Amino acid sequence: MTNLLEARGVSCSFGGLHVTRDVNFKLTAGDRVALIGPNGAGKTTLVNLITGDIAPSEGQFFMGGDEITGLSIPDRVRRGLVRTFQTTRLFANLTVADNVALAIMQRKRITRRFFSSSTELPEVRAEWSEILSHLGLDRLAYRKVVELAYGQQRLIELAIGLALHPKVLLLDEPAAGVPHDEAPKILEAINRLPPDIAVLMIEHDMDLVFKFARRVLVLAAGRLIFEGSPDQVTADHEVRRAYLGSYADARRAT
């Protein structure tokens, strides 16, 4: 099976702090992988490395057979590598529809057009309209993003990711901050994705992890310490010590 994404010996440090240590993994077509680990384990940093937001001090990334380590962020996106942000990064002063429409138009290569009225292009409109109504955001389509509640903004983050038709989708805690009754929409949206793409989700909510993942990667102190099925993960002693214990603590705290 083809590797959609591969990390080989990736390390990264900020100053003297080693945040990512010799990370190796592969994502293949159809993968549904959860990346878990305690706060500060380096999960978001790993996503930043994959997408090119920061450069690794060692190691390489590959998509298909091609090395992408040196490519710019937009070049990677054009190859189908898409992420969402843990703390939302949206076009705050544009409407919800415009946020998603820009992603669609960029994918379709029509953002170089100078004179057509943008959001209402029929082929674009049909798409954002569908994405937004699946996520329950349709009534907010013409509202500015800054006016919305944080939970709603989190879903727009996902909507943009979906609009880009990813081959590899990296979701950084998509459910964090989303109201509990809205959270199932995230799984529904992922289940509607084409089966042959790879999805990697960082998530602290273990219920969601179990519903979503067929494979789990555990990151602790920058190192991948475990890889296996969800059931194996819960059974593993080291993982419990490194992560699930603190997860239980976190649960109690909130």
Add this chain to the structure above:
Amino acid sequence: MSEIVATQVPHKRSIPFGQEAAGALSIIVLGAIGYFLYPDDLAFLTRLIGIAFLVLSLDLVTGYCGVATLGHAAQFGVGAYAAGIACVRGITDPIALLAIGVFAGTIMGLISGALITRFRGLPQLVLSIAVGQLVAALANKLSWLTGGSDGLSGITPGKVFGIFNFDMYSRTAFLFSLGVLVIVFVLLQRFVRSPFGLMCRGMKDDDLRAKMIGVSIYPRLVVMYGVAGAVAGIGGALTAISTGVVGLDSVSFERSAEVLVMLVLGGAGHLWGALAGTIIFMIFEHIVAAANPFHWMTLVGLLLILIVVFAPRGLIEPVLSLASRFKRKGEAA
């Protein structure tokens, strides 16, 4: 993919070309007021229109893309000099001179953009000043071409469309400028709502987000600078044609700073803001500076402080939010 048929979001209710029509009509009405009620001030109003192009141009890069610049007069000045020099050397057709201004402005815009948008924040601002000063210095030094500190004079354009002579009351110049403004404004209204324009606004909000949907920021900013250069170049060329002279003031730092003040006053990020800022500032200046030049600067200072404190996003913002509240109420009813 899925069996669920998604409900379609209802279309935004809007009249096709409504905004463009409103834009064109408003400018024509304002122009008519000026033409019929203030026939003695047409030379001044023509200059105002010329500057309006520069403020609109600045709005494209500053208001829509978030580029900080204090050297934007360069685009205007280069357009003015290009048209002026061409006219002195024998190309007198006003339309051709406009085209020359547009061309020169575009080139200057692309060069400025390529330099300035490589950087962000303070370095960007400093670089924009440097580029502006460089152009000003060149305009001064190349006096055999530009007339140096004496200015370039003897610009006598031919008839518009071969029919309308430029008269001493500036009637032709005013109407010609107004006509060009209407066309450019309508085109800009479409441009800022186009996919390209919308993406620029997105990039201004969050450039990392823009990169993460696959956008290369830098080339877009350079292109935007080119468009802005074209618009400023039109303003420069029109001013050269209608006043018959081009001076160093057209590329000066003061000019760059002044138009930034106009833009902030009116409201950056709205074409109407740019226009409103120009009109208010220039008329204010015209009246007050004529009475007392010293007071003028004091009043500008005061005015700016008031704006920044009470309407930090410009005078147009409260008007627009009032209008949208009105509209929402109308839709709810």
